[in-house]
Amino acid sequence: MPQPKKRVDALHLDEQLCFTLYSTVHLLNRTYRPLLEELGLTYPQYLAMMVLWEEDDVTVKALGERLLLDSGTLTPLLKRLEAAGLVKRERDMLDERQVRIRLTTPGRALRSKAECVPVSILEASGLDVEELRDLKARVLAVREALSARLEEEPPPPTASRRRKTG
Amino acid sequence: MPQPKKRVDALHLDEQLCFTLYSTVHLLNRTYRPLLEELGLTYPQYLAMMVLWEEDDVTVKALGERLLLDSGTLTPLLKRLEAAGLVKRERDMLDERQVRIRLTTPGRALRSKAECVPVSILEASGLDVEELRDLKARVLAVREALSARLEEEPPPPTASRRRKTG
DNA sequence: CCCAGGTCCATTGCGCGCAATGGAATCGTG
DNA sequence: CACGATTCCATTGCGCGCAATGGACCTGGG
Structure with a gap:
């Protein structure tokens, strides 16, 4: 064979770490789903709640830096958490550009179930x-x-x- | 302190492998994005094309088993690939429940750019x-x-x- | 042949993720 | 104070992921 060495085909699915990570994260999500369903949370909502259980009263920006998400994702997510009665969203009175997220009593209480x-x-x-x-x-x-x-x-x-x- | 051992708080974001995987996959996606943009593909579309470059003429079901995705995700994705002129979707004549996905000439040619x-x-x-x-x-x-x-x-x-x- | 059950794909609805855009508030500089 | 630049959040549009549902098709037992 003139071809000296059939090097590993990098364009093959099974060779790629990225696909392994990608598909593993999906399976993780499916594993979380029934557990979190009992809490009434999705996985990203669960992550946001974990941040708040660590440190209550944070801005959207701080949450985004922690979760590596932007406001386009967080704003509707936090609105749903608010609609569920788990958090409150209020403008910071000293800097009205910011929105502060605070746990409600049910939101704090959910921690024990989690x-x-x-x-x-x-x-x-x-x-x-x-x-x-x-x-x-x-x-x-x-x-x-x-x-x-x-x-x-x-x-x-x-x-x-x-x-x-x- | 009466508390004998403050065991690692499992509900802390930084402790969790899952969040690390989750956020890493998102960063991977952002890394892929500009590269794949030149091919006119999203990451899941790129995965589907990789499967087809390995083995052309596969059913939606086979694709789904390979990528761990279902028809709810794949049907619209494959329609977009078809609209882009990269694949053709045709009912299998022997078993009309199945839809076979085949590369077009531009679809095959894209491999070298990938x-x-x-x-x-x-x-x-x-x-x-x-x-x-x-x-x-x-x-x-x-x-x-x-x-x-x-x-x-x-x-x-x-x-x-x-x-x-x- | 008929029909019940199963297979395969399509559709719908919802919740992310993220790029892009825009508006309101604040800051920095003069 | 004036005003341009910046910060922060909200909105829009699009493409997944997936549960749930439905329809067309095939298959096997009688």
Whole structure:
């Protein structure tokens, strides 16, 4: 064969870490769904509630930085949490650009019902605590690398980029 | 302190592998976006095209099993790929329940433009090939565990379950 | 042949994610 | 104070993901 080495085909689904991550996250979501259904929450709503259980009375911006989400996602999500009676959304009186999110009494109370969720998920993952910690650290390293990349290349305009400094 | 040991708070965002996976997948998507924009594809569309580049002329069902997606997601996605001129959707003549997806000539040709994508992503991830393979295997193990769980517990009805065989 | 059950795809409805846009409030500089 | 720049949130539009439902088709038992 003249072809010296059939190198691994990078365009093959099974070769790609990204697809593995992508599909695993979907399965995680399906695993969470029945658990969170009992709390009346979706997974992103559950994440927002976790932030609030850590630190009540935060701005939308702070929530977004914590969850890596923007207002286009958070505004309707928080409105649904408010409609469910779990949080209140009020303009900050000192800086009216900001909206502060605070737990209601039912919102705080929901925490105790949520405590069994991480246990169930850990069990379903088939990992022990050691493996989980290690895997989390490795994935986090990837996230940090991607994050740094995305911040260092801010100007990728849609088409015909203007070359500025050569 | 009477509290003997403040055990790690499982309801804390930073403790959770799931949130790390979730947010990493979103950053991956943002990293893919500008690359795939040049191909006129979204990430899920890119995944579908990868399957077709591996094996042309597959059914919607086979695609769904490969990507772990259902027809509710795939039907509109494939219609968009068809509208873009990359695939054709035709009923199987021998079994008209099935719809077969086949690449068009432009669809096949797009593969060469896609070959640089995995390279860019690998670079952005900050991993070497060894680390990537290892990480993929570990995440895959989690996915398999979740998948087994989800298949073994098929009947989680919304409320009041009917007990049938005791 | 007939019909009950199962398979396969399409549709609907809802909740994200995110780019893009816009408006209101605040800040910085003079 | 004036005013341009910036910050923060809301809105719009689009593409997933998925549960639920339905319709067309096939299959197997009688």
